[in-house]
Structures are given as C-alpha cells and as structure tokens.
Amino acid sequence: MIKIEQIYKSFGSNEVLKGIDATFAPGKVSLIIGGSGSGKSTLLKCMVGLHEPDKGRVLFDGKDFSKLSFEDRIPIRKEIGMLFQNSALFDSMTVEQNIIFSLDMFTEMSKSEKLDRANFCLERVNLKGRNKLYPSELSGGMKKRVGIARAIAMSPKYLFCDEPNSGLDPETSILIDELILELTEEYNATTIVVTHDMNSVMGIGEYILYLYKGQKFWEGSNQDMMRSDVKELNNFVFASPLMKRAKETM
Structure with a gap:
C-alpha cells in the first residue's frame, strides 16, 4: 500500500501540488487523472523520489520514504517498477x-x-x-x-506508469491496459497510472484520483465517476461526444 499525506510541491512561485492526500491499495490499478498542468506527473515523481515534496509524507507500507536517506531508500527502490512516458x-x-x-x-x-x-x-x-x-x-x-x-x-511490489498509452493507437492502448491489469494482479502490486486516456479510465479505473489546479478534487471508481455531479470532473471526463453519450445511457 502507498499512502500520501498533505503533499505540497512548488517550483519557484508556481505551487503545483496543494496538500494532496490519497491511499493506493495493493492488487489494484489506481489512476491519476486531470488536465494539463494539474500536477499529475509531478505527484508521481514526488512518490518515487524524482522530486522531493516541499511538505507532506509518502508512505510505502508505513515506511516514510520522504524522511529516508539515499541509502535507506534503496530497499524500497528495489521494489519499484517504473514505466516512463516515452519508455526511456x-x-x-x-x-x-x-x-x-x-x-x-x-x-x-x-x-x-x-x-x-x-x-x-x-x-x-x-x-x-x-x-x-x-x-x-x-x-x-x-x-x-x-x-x-x-x-x-x-x-516489483509497486508499479508506476506515466502516460503508458501516449502516442499509441486505440488497439495497442487496450493491449497495454490489459497487460498492466494482468501484471498488477499477478504481482499483487500497488499500481499507479498517470493518464488522460478515457478508455483506460473506463477499462481499468478501479480507483481514480482527479486533480484540478494542484488539488485533489474527487476520488472514486470509474462507475462512481459516471454518476458524479462534480462540475469540474464532468467537464474534464465528458468533453468528448463519445463519453457524453456513455453517461446519457446510464
């Protein structure tokens, strides 16, 4: 399990993350969604130590990763798998x-x-x-x-994926999503995926964290999302005619 508590991160005068709290469970695929500049990738990088949060804690099964030295982080880093946006x-x-x-x-x-x-x-x-x-x-x-x-x-015990479907055609994107879900179940991994792909959200969104202007604005499952009355979330999720029609049929 990964738990984040009151994560703040700024770059100069730009406050990107404003007190984010969330719990990500093992054996499930958790998605972080939001518009461009909402802080999704920054939050992911804070969790894996590529950025250091200004305030707050990142807990891996109760261990405060934020407070550990470089050497003491190594055992946790060994349990982390990371898929970067451009594969890297x-x-x-x-x-x-x-x-x-x-x-x-x-x-x-x-x-x-x-x-x-x-x-x-x-x-x-x-x-x-x-x-x-x-x-x-x-x-x-x-x-x-x-x-x-x-x-x-x-x-890995923890699997992080940053925009795994970026630049891929719909058919390949579905295959990648299915593979991520299978591996999460196989390893009982705590999997966190940053995405803007609504097909991924509807296909594998067991837990979804929606960020808006650096804040946690909503959380729940993809089914909860379809019934949500949060204006900002609905504007983001149902921007496409396809998603609008899906909501109307419920």
Whole structure:
C-alpha cells in the first residue's frame, strides 16, 4: 500500500501540488487523472523520489520514504517498477540489455539467471525472441512493452506508469491496459497510472484520483465517476461526444 499525506510541491512561485492526500491499495490499478498542468506527473515523481515534496509524507507500507536517506531508500527502490512516458529505453542497448540493466544494479544474479529473467519478462509481454533488437527497430507499442518488461524485471511490489498509452493507437492502448491489469494482479502490486486516456479510465479505473489546479478534487471508481455531479470532473471526463453519450445511457 502507498499512502500520501498533505503533499505540497512548488517550483519557484508556481505551487503545483496543494496538500494532496490519497491511499493506493495493493492488487489494484489506481489512476491519476486531470488536465494539463494539474500536477499529475509531478505527484508521481514526488512518490518515487524524482522530486522531493516541499511538505507532506509518502508512505510505502508505513515506511516514510520522504524522511529516508539515499541509502535507506534503496530497499524500497528495489521494489519499484517504473514505466516512463516515452519508455526511456537506452538507445545504445539491446532490448535484453535494457531489461537486465536494473538486475545489474540491484542484484547479485549470475549472468545466466539474468538472461533467464529477461527471457521470462519478454515472454510475459509477448516479445519472445526480440532480445537482440535495438529500440530504433521497435514500434511505439513494442517500446512500451519493453519498458514494462524492464519495470517488472525486479518483480516489483509497486508499479508506476506515466502516460503508458501516449502516442499509441486505440488497439495497442487496450493491449497495454490489459497487460498492466494482468501484471498488477499477478504481482499483487500497488499500481499507479498517470493518464488522460478515457478508455483506460473506463477499462481499468478501479480507483481514480482527479486533480484540478494542484488539488485533489474527487476520488472514486470509474462507475462512481459516471454518476458524479462534480462540475469540474464532468467537464474534464465528458468533453468528448463519445463519453457524453456513455453517461446519457446510464
């Protein structure tokens, strides 16, 4: 479980996060949604330590990550899998080398054990046999799947995904969503996804945190969202004619 308490973050005079509280449960996919500039990615980065919050606490199963030293954070970092928006693969490394990278850093596995793990992860994301390809030889969807394979290499307890469907076609986006949901259940992971994709919200939104102008404005399930009377949330979610029609049919 991940719990955040009163998270504040500013950059200069720009206050991006204004006292965010939320609890993210294991075995579920939690989504953070909101308009551009609402603070979604900043909140995610505060949770994983890429940004330090100005105030507040980030608790991983009760451990206050915010107060830990760099060395004391390492055991928790080993349990974190991260999928970045642009996949963030190393262009000069093969698919296999990208996946093994975290194993080289954080484990004492033998070379054969690392290779076995890489092969398992590639098979898990339906990319068996693509070990020796380079990122430049992959489609956008394949890059995302390699990014997921790398994220699960350490059998993560916590899985963070920043805009996993960005730049993907609808069919590939659905496949990525289904894969994230399957892996969350498989590892009983606490999974947090930043997204603006309403298909993802409706498909895998077991818990949704809506941010508006740096504040927590609403939380609930995707079914709760369809019945919400919060004006700001409705303006964001039902901006498209398709979503409007979906709400009208309920």
